[in-house]
Each structure stands twice: as C-alpha cells, then as structure tokens.
Amino acid sequence: MTLLAVNDITVSYGRLTALRGITLNIDEGEVLFVTGPNGAGKSTLLNAIAGVVPPGSGSITIDGAKVTGAAPEDIARRGFSLVPEGRNVFGDLTIEENLKVGTGMRTDRRKIADDLESVYEEFPMLAGRRHTPAGMLSGGQQQMLVIGRALMAAPRIMAIDEPSLGLAPKIIDQVYEILVRLRAQRKLTLLIVEQSSTRALMTGGRMVLVRGGRIVLEGAAADMVKDDRLKQAYFGFGDH
Amino acid sequence: MSQRPSVIRQTILTPIVLIAALLVMAALTYYFGSRAFNRTAVEMFINIMIVVGLYAFVGNSGLLSFGHISFMCLGAYMTAWLTIPPVMKSITLKGLPVWLLHTQLPMWIATPISGFFAALIALIIGRIIMRLSGIAASIATFGLLGVVNNIYSNWDSVTGGQGSIVGIPPTMNVWTGWIGAAVAIVIAYLYAISRSGLALRATRDEAVAASASGIDIVRERLIAFVVSAFIIGLAGALYAHFLSIVNPGSFYLRTTFVTLSMLVVGGMYSLTGAVVGVVAMSVLIELFRNLEKGVSFGSHTVALPNGVQEIAIGIITIVILMYLPTGLTRNLEFRWRGWPLQRRLQRPAQTALKELN
Amino acid sequence: MTAVLQIVFDALSLGSLYALGALGIALIFGVMRLVNFAHGDFIAFCVFAMLWPSTDAAAIVFAGQLPSYLLIPLLLLIGAALSVLSELIVFRRFRNTNPATMMIASFALGFVIRHLLLMLYSSRPKSVTLWPSLGLPVEFLGAHIPMLQVVTIIITLIVLATLVLFLKRTRYGLEMRAAAENFTMARMLGVRANGVILLAFAISGMLAAAIGLILATNSGTADIGMGANVMLIAFIATVIGGLGSIPGAVAAGFLIGAASVVFQATLPHDARVFRDAFVYGAVIVVLLVRPQGLFAPKSAKQRV
Numbered sequence: 036m037t038l039l040a041v042n043d044i045t046v047s048y049g050r051l052t053a054l055r056g057i058t059l060n061i062d063e064g065e066v067l068f069v070t071g072p073n074g075a076g077k078s079t080l081l082n083a084i085a086g087v088v089p090p091g092s093g094s095i096t097i098d099g100a101k102v103t104g105a106a107p108e109d110i111a112r113r114g115f116s117l118v119p120e121g122r123n124v125f126g127d128l129t130i131e132e133n134l135k136v137g138t139g140m141r142t143d144r145r146k147i148a149d150d151l152e153s154v155y156e157e158f159p160m161l162a163g164r165r166h167t168p169a170g171m172l173s174g175g176q177q178q179m180l181v182i183g184r185a186l187m188a189a190p191r192i193m194a195i196d197e198p199s200l201g202l203a204p205k206i207i208d209q210v211y212e213i214l215v216r217l218r219a220q221r222k223l224t225l226l227i228v229e230q231s232s233t234r235a236l237m238t239g240g241r242m243v244l245v246r247g248g249r250i251v252l253e254g255a256a257a258d259m260v261k262d263d264r265l266k267q268a269y270f271g272f273g274d275h
Numbered sequence: 276m277s278q279r280p281s282v283i284r285q286t287i288l289t290p291i292v293l294i295a296a297l298l299v300m301a302a303l304t305y306y307f308g309s310r311a312f313n314r315t316a317v318e319m320f321i322n323i324m325i326v327v328g329l330y331a332f333v334g335n336s337g338l339l340s341f342g343h344i345s346f347m348c349l350g351a352y353m354t355a356w357l358t359i360p361p362v363m364k365s366i367t368l369k370g371l372p373v374w375l376l377h378t379q380l381p382m383w384i385a386t387p388i389s390g391f392f393a394a395l396i397a398l399i400i401g402r403i404i405m406r407l408s409g410i411a412a413s414i415a416t417f418g419l420l421g422v423v424n425n426i427y428s429n430w431d432s433v434t435g436g437q438g439s440i441v442g443i444p445p446t447m448n449v450w451t452g453w454i455g456a457a458v459a460i461v462i463a464y465l466y467a468i469s470r471s472g473l474a475l476r477a478t479r480d481e482a483v484a485a486s487a488s489g490i491d492i493v494r495e496r497l498i499a500f501v502v503s504a505f506i507i508g509l510a511g512a513l514y515a516h517f518l519s520i521v522n523p524g525s526f527y528l529r530t531t532f533v534t535l536s537m538l539v540v541g542g543m544y545s546l547t548g549a550v551v552g553v554v555a556m557s558v559l560i561e562l563f564r565n566l567e568k569g570v571s572f573g574s575h576t577v578a579l580p581n582g583v584q585e586i587a588i589g590i591i592t593i594v595i596l597m598y599l600p601t602g603l604t605r606n607l608e609f610r611w612r613g614w615p616l617q618r619r620l621q622r623p624a625q626t627a628l629k630e631l632n
Numbered sequence: 633m634t635a636v637l638q639i640v641f642d643a644l645s646l647g648s649l650y651a652l653g654a655l656g657i658a659l660i661f662g663v664m665r666l667v668n669f670a671h672g673d674f675i676a677f678c679v680f681a682m683l684w685p686s687t688d689a690a691a692i693v694f695a696g697q698l699p700s701y702l703l704i705p706l707l708l709l710i711g712a713a714l715s716v717l718s719e720l721i722v723f724r725r726f727r728n729t730n731p732a733t734m735m736i737a738s739f740a741l742g743f744v745i746r747h748l749l750l751m752l753y754s755s756r757p758k759s760v761t762l763w764p765s766l767g768l769p770v771e772f773l774g775a776h777i778p779m780l781q782v783v784t785i786i787i788t789l790i791v792l793a794t795l796v797l798f799l800k801r802t803r804y805g806l807e808m809r810a811a812a813e814n815f816t817m818a819r820m821l822g823v824r825a826n827g828v829i830l831l832a833f834a835i836s837g838m839l840a841a842a843i844g845l846i847l848a849t850n851s852g853t854a855d856i857g858m859g860a861n862v863m864l865i866a867f868i869a870t871v872i873g874g875l876g877s878i879p880g881a882v883a884a885g886f887l888i889g890a891a892s893v894v895f896q897a898t899l900p901h902d903a904r905v906f907r908d909a910f911v912y913g914a915v916i917v918v919l920l921v922r923p924q925g926l927f928a929p930k931s932a933k934q935r936v
Contacts (some may be wrong), residue, residue: 038804056922085820087816087820106819106825107816107819107820107825108820108822108823108824108825109824110817111819111820111821112822116820116821117820119820123814123817125809125810125813125814125818127813127814127877128809128810128813132806132809133810135803135806136806136810136818136821136823137821138806138823139802139804139807139822139823140821140823149828179924183819185821188821188822188919189735225857259876261858310817339731339732349674356740371909403916403920404916406920407923408923409921410667410871410875411871411919411924412870413870414872414915415915415916415919415920416869417867417868417912418868418912418913418915418919419912419916420914421864421909421911422906422908422909422912422913425905425906425907425908425909425912426906426909427903427905428804429906430906444922501870528860528864532647532669532736532739535736536736536739536740539732539733539736540736543732567806580751581751582747582748582751583751583907584748585743585744585747585750586747586748586751587744587745588743589740589741589743589744589747590740590744592736592737592740592743593722593737593740593741593744595738596726596729596733596737596740597722597725599725599735600726600730600733601733
C-alpha cells in the first residue's frame with residue numbers, strides 16, 4: 036500500500052521555479068532512488084515533503100493523511116524523517132544527545148533505551164564516544180550519526196539527501212551497506228537522493244530521474260542503470 | 276565606468292522629487308504654520324538629515340549601526356564650542372584650549388566644520404570597526420556610542436558633563452532646516468550612485484560574489500561610514516542651533532532607536548524610505564501630540580491622557596513592520612513606471628524578500 | 633587582602649547580574665535569532681508590578697507586601713507571562729523576518745512597555761523596601777561584604793545550576809539546545825517550534841524578574857530606566873560570548889562585570905568616571921580579535 040504520495044507538486048523560490056509538477060508514490064517497505072543532475076530539484080523535493088519549503092500547488096499525503104503545507108515537526112510526527120544534505124549534526128551536543136533529540140515525539144517511551152542500544156550496535160564507533168560533542172566527528176562518522184539520529188525518531192519513511200556527499204568511496208560503501216541492512220531488518224521505507232546513480236544497484240528498488248524540476252524517467256533501478264536512456268536523459272541529450 | 280551618466284539620468288528623479296516635496300512642506304509651514312508647528316517642522320528636517328545619513332551607511336552596507344548618534348553628539352558639541360560667545364565659554368567650559376575659547380564663528384561656517392570633525396573621527400574609528408561584519412560590527416558601533424556618551428557626559432571642563440551647555444546661537448528656521456535636509460539628500464544620493472556606493476550595495480546583496488570580483492569591502496564600508504558621519508555631524512550641529520542647548524542625554528539610546536525605527540519603518544535600503552519614514556513618524560507624533568492637547572467637539576474637549584502618544588507610536592511601528600517588514604516603501608525608490616533603472620533599484624527589495632523565504 | 637576580597641565580591645555580584653541578563657537574551661536569540669531589546673523593560677515591569685499603579689510620589693506597595701515565599705514566585709510568574717505574551721502577540725509574527733526588523737520591533741515593544749509604566753507610575757523613582765536586612769554587611773575573612781552581594785551571587789549560582797540541569801538533563805532542555813543550534817533540523821526531528829520558543833520566552837521572562845528583584849533590593853528604588861543598563865551590557869555580553877552560545881553568554885557577563893569592577897579599582901582617580909568608555913573600548917578590542925565571540929558554538933564555524 037502507498038505510504039507516501041506526492042501528487043503534482045510545484046515549488047518556486049520567488050520567480051525561480053524549482054519543481055514543476057512532480058508525482059511520486061512510495062509503497063511501504065520500498066526503496067525509491069531519486070537521481071538527477073545538480074539543480075534538478077532533488078533536494079527541493081525532499082524539503083517540500085519535509086515541510087521546510089511549502090509547495091505552491093499539489094498535495095502530499097503520508098499514509099493517507101494530507102500533510103501539504105504542514106509544519107516540519109508535524110510531518111516528522113507522521114513518521115517522515117529527513118536526513119538533509121550536509122548532515123547537520125548538532126555540533127555542540129554530544130553523540131548521545133544528538134541521537135535523543137528526535138525521541139521527544141515518540142509515544143513508545145519504553146522502547147527508546149532499547150533502540151539507543153541497537154543504534155550503538157549498528158554503529159559501534161558511535162558507542163565508544165557517546166559523550167563526545169558531535170562537532171568533533173569526521174564527515175563519515177557524522178553521516179552515520181545522522182542516520183542513527185533519524186532512526187531514533189522511529190520513522191516509517193526515511194529520506195536521505197546525498198548520503199555520499201564529501202565522503203571517501205570506502206565510507207560510502209559502508210553507509211550503503213548499513214542502509215541496505217537496516218531496510219532488511221526494520222522494513223524501513225527509504226527515499227534516497229543521489230547525484231550519481233551507480234549506488235542504486237546496491238539498494239535495488241525503483242529509480243526516478245529528475246531534471247529541470249520534472250520526472251523525466253522512471254523504472255526499476257537495476258534496469259535503469261544499464262539503460263542508455265538514463266545517461267541521455269541525465270545529460271539532456273534526449274531533448275534534442 | 277562609462278555608465279555613470281546614464282545612472283544619473285535614471286535615478287536623478289528620486290532626490291529631485293524628495294527635495295521638492297520637502298520644499299512644499301517647508302513653504303506651507305512657513306506661510307500657514309503656527310510657531311509650534313514651525314518648530315515641529317524644523318525637528319522633522321533635522322531628523323531627515325539623521326536618518327538619511329544613517330541610510331547612507333546602513334542602506335548601502337546592510338550593516339546595522341547603533342553608533343551613528345555619537346556623530347550627532349560630536350557635531351553638536353563642536354558647533355557649541357565654535358559658536359558660543361567667548362565670555363560664556365570661559366565660565367562654563369574652562370578646559371577648552373585657549374584658541375578655541377577665543378574663537379567665535381558664525382553658524383554657517385561652524386556647521387560644516389562640525390560635519391568634517393564628525394567625519395574625521397569616523398575615519399579614525401571606522402578604520403578599526405569596519406573590519407568587522409554582521410552583528411559584531413553592530414555591537415562595535417554600540418561600543419562607539421557608549422564610549423562617546425561616557426566621555427561627553429563626564430569630561431566636565433570641556434563638555435559641561437551631564438549638564439547642558441547653553442548659549443548656542445538659535446539660528447534655525449524651516450528654511451535652514453530644509454536646506455540641511457536637501458544637502459543631506461544630495462550627499463546621500465551622490466554617494467549611492469558613486470562607484471563606491473554601487474560596489475558596497477553589491478557586497479550587501481552578494482557578499483561572496485562581490486569580494487570575488489575584487490571589491491575591497493572594508494574600504495567601501497569606511498567611505499560610507501565617513502559620508503554618513505559627515506551628514507549626521509551636520510545634523511547634530513543644526514540640532515544644537517535649533518535647541519540652543521546641548522546635553523549628552525539627547526544623543527544616546529532613545530535618539531538612536533527612534534531614528535533607526537524611522538529608517539526601518541520607511542524601508543532601510545532606500546533613500547526614499549529614509550525620508551518617508553521620518554515624515555510618516557513625524558506626522559504621527561504631531562497628530563498624537565494634538566490629540567493629547569485635546570480636540571473640541573462643540574463645547575466638549577476630548578483629550579487623550581499624556582503618554583498615549585508614545586504608546587500609540589510604538590504600537591503603530593510594530594504593526595507597520597508586521598505587515599510591511601521591508602518598510603512603507605518596501606525598499607523601493609520613488610517610482611516612475613517604465614524607467615529603465617527600476618530594475619536596479621528594485622533589487623534590494625527582492626533580496627529582502629529572499630531573506631523572508 | 634580585604635580590599636582584593638571586596639573587589640572579588642563586587643566583580644562576582646555585578647557579573648552575576650550581567651550573566652543573568654545575558655542568559656535571558658541568549659536563550660531567545662538562540663531559538664529565534666531575535667535580539668530582544670525589550671528585555672530591559674521586562675525587568676522594569678517586574679519591579680513596578682510590586683507597586684500599586686499611582687503617580688503619587690509615595691509608593692503604594694502592593695505585591696511587595698507579600699511574604700517572600702509568595703512574592704518571588706508571583707514575580708517570576710509575572711515576568712514569564714509578560715514575556716510569553718509578547719511572543720504570542722508580537723514576535724510570533726516576525727518569525728523569519730530579517731534581524732534588523734525584529735530588533736526594531738522589540739525596541740518598539742520595549743518603548744510601549746516603558747511608556748505604559750510612565751503613564752501608570754510617573755517618571756519619579758519610587759522607593760521599594762525589600763528585605764532591608766540584606767543591606768547589612770557580613771564579615772568574611774576580615775572584609776565587610778554586603779549580605780546582598782552574597783545573596784546575589786548565591787541566587788545566580790542556583791539559577792545557573794538549575795538552568796544547566798534543565799538544559800542538560802531534561803527532554804525540553806535538549807530540544808531547546810538543539811533548536812538553538814539548528815532550528816530547522818530540530819523541527820525535522822519533531823521538535824515543536826512554538827513550544828521551544830515559548831519556553832525560551834518564559835525562562836527569559838523569569839530571569840528578567842529575578843534581575844528586577846535583585847536590582848530593587850539593591851537600590852531600594854523602582855525606576856523606569858533601571859533595566860536598560862543591564863540589558864545593554866547583557867546584549868554586548870551575548871555577542872562577546874559568541875552568539876548562540878549559552879555558556880558563552882554567562883561567561884562573558886561575568887567577564888564584563890569583572891572588567892568594570894577592575895577598571896573602577898585600578899584606573900587613576902581622574903579617569904574613573906570614564907570607566908564605561910574603557911569597558912566599551914575593551915569590547916571593541918575583543919571583537920576585533922575574535923569577531924565570532926569568545927565562545928562561538930562549534931556548529932557556527934562549520935556552517936561557514
């Protein structure tokens with residue numbers, strides 16, 4: 036069943052239009068990989084779903100409930116957890132505090148301690164430094180931390196914006212291994228935005244290509260990556 | 276740059292319209308206004324000078340300054356030192372240097388000197404402060420206000436300390452007020468279209484891009500700071516000649532915030548906004564002042580209790596900012612449909628809107 | 633030795649006042665980037681709330697008569713209520729406007745409060761007698777320290793400790809610290825923006841009430857402008873401490889208090905009246921050396 040439905044949304048910043056009518060459906064437990072060149076509107080799409088930028092038109096529903104134009108905190112409370120681009124750890128807060136910020140809205144308070152331990156199991160290098168300010172972590176560690184932090188919010192859908200940005204290839208592999216494992220363990224629905232499409236092979240699932248604020252290509256990730264049309268559409272050759 | 280003549284052609288309307296509008300107000304006041312109303316008008320013209328001077332720095336650099344009223348203080352005391360009759364000075368201001376004690380200049384010479392004195396101090400202090408950006412720069416200008424106020428309030432032998440210095444020739448009327456306002460507008464306008472002014476506005480809107488294209492932000496800011504100090508120094512001198520007494524308390528927080536409010540209410544990135552803000556607030560103040568005195572309905576006189584004026588003005592300021600966060604003019608200059616320059620002058624509004632999003 | 637001890641206590645008690653003020657400004661700045669210039673008027677309002685509105689010269693004590701265990705909570709409540717109301721009525725509408733507009737709005741609000749007080753109470757300072765026994769000196773290692781100084785320092789330490797516990801140990805404190813660092817991110821983790829901001833205003837208002845109580849006890853008068861000076865120094869301390877850093881604001885408050893007292897004690901007699909000029913001059917120097925403040929938050933550097 037459809038967990039997240041984005042229906043024909045547009046977003047403009049002043050006179051600049053970033054999204055020109057995007058429609059997406061994500062089923063429970065699915066992975067959706069959103070790719071596209073710089074400035075295509077990928078991050079705007081995530082920010083619009085998260086309620087950070089209000090869509091000009093169209094609608095967004097999470098599990099059937101309309102969340103268009105709702106405040107970010109209300110959308111988070113519906114189970115949508117965004118890991119934004121650039122990681123955004125709370126640098127002055129310790130690792131453990133970072134992990135706990137998102138637990139304030141949870142109703143199953145008893146499970147929080149268990150979840151905290153399981154996040155530490157998943158990311159052992161965080162466990163050793165619970166009381167270190169997050170600002171002291173390396174880029175890769177911060178990426179792990181924000182994924183862990185999003186998990187602690189017990190989301191139904193986790194969206195990640197450019198998880199590989201600024202990380203070494205080895206670390207990127209690690210991040211994706213964790214994402215794949217988490218998905219298998221927790222039946223998490225994932226929405227991943229990446230500029231490069233190659234990682235989609237690791238996650239499987241569906242893939243959409245966004246360019247110029249529109250979805251220009253859609254299909255199974257495995258087929259798309261092999262398909263020449265992706266390359267063409269990505270670089271805009273298809274238009275000529 | 277070769278575009279200079281066209282910049283003037285495209286923007287010259289703004290200062291002309293502003294100065295002409297003020298001339299009409301001055302004339303109406305002179306021929307029809309009561310004595311009290313004339314004083315209100317002079318006060319308004321002096322406030323226009325201050326706020327326009329403030330605009331020259333804040334509007335072009337985008338930095339909020341809390342220190343500009345210290346230049347008013349510098350200008351006012353300088354003109355007091357220069358114009359008070361030596362006999363009086365030798366009693367009240369014994370600490371002045373002998374040559375200054377024996378000097379007495381007419382107002383029209385003393386006023387520009389006061390402006391230059393303020394500008395000189397701005398040049399010295401600005402070399403230090405203008406290296407800062409953002410809120411640190413604002414606080415540093417606050418520090419300047421604190422330093423100047425503290426010195427002028429306590430250096431008894433030279434400034435008369437907390438008390439007032441009396442005996443400044445009271446030579447102001449609406450016409451001198453209008454001339455002062457016009458001079459301020461012309462200087463601020465000329466600065467705004469100068470190479471430095473254009474460069475500084477570029478740094479305000481796109482700091483990174485501007486510095487990448489070789490603009491020396493610190494230098495341009497310093498120029499704006501000095502120009503603004505000059506205008507406000509003149510305003511301080513005229514203010515001294517208006518009241519004929521000076522007192523350090525008049526050049527502190529209250530005046531700082533009232534003038535800043537006028538600028539923000541008008542639209543802090545526009546010259547028109549600076550003038551409109553002062554005129555609008557002055558009209559409001561005068562209106563409530565009269566309401567406090569009482570309005571007659573037949574045989575009944577209804578008067579607002581004292582103090583309502585300030586409360587109402589505070590509330591109106593808040594409401595204006597609530598609905599028009601970029602001020603009454605929305606940071607636009609005086610408009611003339613179809614003028615090519617509109618684009619350029621409208622940009623600040625868009626920047627401000629971008630900030631809103 | 634006793635002279636040094638006296639200076640230490642002077643510095644600590646003045647610093648306490650500034651630190652409490654800076655805290656009230658920093659908390660609100662942290663969550664909504666508002667420099668609240670009305671804070672000084674909140675302080676005055678809390679003091680005048682102890683008196684019955686009248687323009688007579690003699691003060692009519694009203695809440696001031698209550699026993700301390702009622703008076704103190706009542707004033708804290710009044711401070712919190714005034715602060716929360718100002719957020720609900722005024723500042724809420726200024727979310728996301730540029731800082732200059734917000735600053736001017738807060739100044740205008742302070743202006744309204746100040747003139748409301750003037751209208752109700754007139755501009756004459758009024759005498760308020762709270763706990764006269766606190767004026768007596770206590771002997772401490774040979775120095776005579778006014779009891780009030782000791783109490784001020786102890787109260788400040790208690791307030792600070794409570795606040796640290798609240799910020800570090802409770803869920804709301806955690807949310808507030810997270811929001812102060814990155815408001816949008818905190819919201820995306822489910823932190824309620826309105827809740828955090830209201831809480832910050834409530835705490836800030838209570839701090840204003842605490843300062844009001846200390847000032848009134850100290851001077852024995854209620855004066856419309858009494859909060860303004862503390863507010864100014866507090867504002868400067870917030871910047872020197874590194875905007876957004878709560879511990880920085882407190883430390884800078886103590887630092888400015890100490891600097892004032894030390895200048896007062898060490899400057900030559902003729903230069904003493906210019907103490908504030910030296911303090912402001914020192915502030916400018918500190919900013920030149922560290923424009924981001926002495927204790928800038930770690931995240932602030934990363935964002936550049």
